Amino acid sequence: MTAFDLQTVRRELHQIPELGFKEEKTQRYLLEKIREMATDRVDIKTWRTGILVHVSGTNPSKRIGFRTDIDGLPILEDTGFDFSSTHPGKMHACGHDFHMTIALAALSRLIAQPVKDNVLFIFQPAEEGPGGAKPMIESKEFLDWKPDTIFALHIAPNLSVGKVSSKPGLLFANTSELFIDFKGLGGHAAYPHLTKDMTVAASNFVVQLQQIVSRGLNPLDGSVITIGKMESGFVQNAIAETARLEGTIRTTEASSILLVKEKLEKLIKGFEIAYDCEINVDYGSNYYQVVNDGKYVELFQESLAGSDIEYVQASAAMTGEDFGDMLKVIPGFMFWLGVDSPYGLHHAKLAPNEAALSVGAEAVERFIRSFD
Numbered sequence: 001m002t003a004f005d006l007q008t009v010r011r012e013l014h015q016i017p018e019l020g021f022k023e024e025k026t027q028r029y030l031l032e033k034i035r036e037m038a039t040d041r042v043d044i045k046t047w048r049t050g051i052l053v054h055v056s057g058t059n060p061s062k063r064i065g066f067r068t069d070i071d072g073l074p075i076l077e078d079t080g081f082d083f084s085s086t087h088p089g090k091m092h093a094c095g096h097d098f099h100m101t102i103a104l105a106a107l108s109r110l111i112a113q114p115v116k117d118n119v120l121f122i123f124q125p126a127e128e129g130p131g132g133a134k135p136m137i138e139s140k141e142f143l144d145w146k147p148d149t150i151f152a153l154h155i156a157p158n159l160s161v162g163k164v165s166s167k168p169g170l171l172f173a174n175t176s177e178l179f180i181d182f183k184g185l186g187g188h189a190a191y192p193h194l195t196k197d198m199t200v201a202a203s204n205f206v207v208q209l210q211q212i213v214s215r216g217l218n219p220l221d222g223s224v225i226t227i228g229k230m231e232s233g234f235v236q237n238a239i240a241e242t243a244r245l246e247g248t249i250r251t252t253e254a255s256s257i258l259l260v261k262e263k264l265e266k267l268i269k270g271f272e273i274a275y276d277c278e279i280n281v282d283y284g285s286n287y288y289q290v291v292n293d294g295k296y297v298e299l300f301q302e303s304l305a306g307s308d309i310e311y312v313q314a315s316a317a318m319t320g321e322d323f324g325d326m327l328k329v330i331p332g333f334m335f336w337l338g339v340d341s342p343y344g345l346h347h348a349k350l351a352p353n354e355a356a357l358s359v360g361a362e363a364v365e366r367f368i369r370s371f372d
């Protein structure tokens with residue numbers, strides 16, 4: 001694949017973002033590209049909207065896995081690109097279009113010039129939610145080709161093109177989604193005493209929630225609770241009968257997630273009494289922390305020697321990744337790829353620099369070839 005092809009593929013994928021387990025067009029697009037480059041060394045399986053591509057090595061002693069996520073986000077794109085999303089309200093705002101393109105490029109190079117070991121390319125659905133990694137690695141399709149080591153990358157908007165970054169140990173946090181529904185009693189805006197106002201209850205709840213982090217947890221353990229969406233009411237002069245909060249809990253200690261949930265449920269009981277309402281909580285999907293195996297991070301760093309790619313030591317981040325569920329059972333690592341975007345991940349104007357595509361493909365290829 002030439003540099004021009006990388007850009008074309010990325011832009012074509014960018015135009016068709018789909019949400020978790022709905023990646024049908026994406027799967028068709030990827031299958032077409034994979035079949036175009038396949039030789040008799042290549043075996044392909046699908047799993048739900050995901051794909052597994054096995055490239056047989058020349059003299060294998062193990063299997064190396066590279067995983068890319070393939071889903072988009074429910075975000076209305078505001079980049080102004082002439083290759084913007086053609087799916088209204090959906091966007092590749094987390095770089096999965098980059099990740100997929102890099103996986104295709106590395107795959108094409110490894111097919112053209114096979115390595116000693118077997119290589120498995122994993123095109124995994126639903127990273128943004130509800131989580132495709134766990135069910136995928138439990139599937140027969142995956143277990144038939146279970147890799148001995150596995151790695152993945154994620155674009156890093158705040159890192160320059162030409163740089164990659166990782167670290168041994170904790171890289172990403174434990175996460176739990178958070179959906180909270182409030183049910184009170186609506187009514188006329190002029191008669192608050194005859195209602196149970198869920199806008200007021202939910203607003204206070206958002207504020208109180210932050211005290212779980214600041215007063216309920218050990219300050220030396222990292223944690224964050226973010227409410228990203230709040231809904232209540234229909235009109236300016238009526239009191240809202242219902243409200244909904246949607247957010248996420250992030251912690252650097254796996255046990256702290258449970259502690260947050262315990263404290264949150266106590267808070268809910270208190271609010272039900274104080275506001276005379278009913279509150280239901282749903283934790284959606286939960287991802288295990290991304291913990292890198294130091295041995296593979298070191299091998300990755302060594303594999304870049306003699307290239308123009310600069311390795312930078314990373315700090316742990318509160319981002320989440322269901323790749324953590326893969327690393328829990330298969331040793332390996334994840335790294336950040338510098339893409340130098342003025343806007344961050346999950347922003348409607350995210351604009352990663354496409355020069356990073358070839359850097360990513362080279363880094364992936366180098367690591368796999370380093371076992372030869």
Ligand SMILES: CC(=O)N[C@@H](CCC[C@H](N)C(=O)O)C(=O)O
Nearest residue numbers: 128129175176177248319320321
């Ligand atoms: C790298 C990245 O941005 N990952 C997402 C993963 C989402 C997990 C889940 N939907 C949640 O919000 O808890 C992230 O938001 O960190």
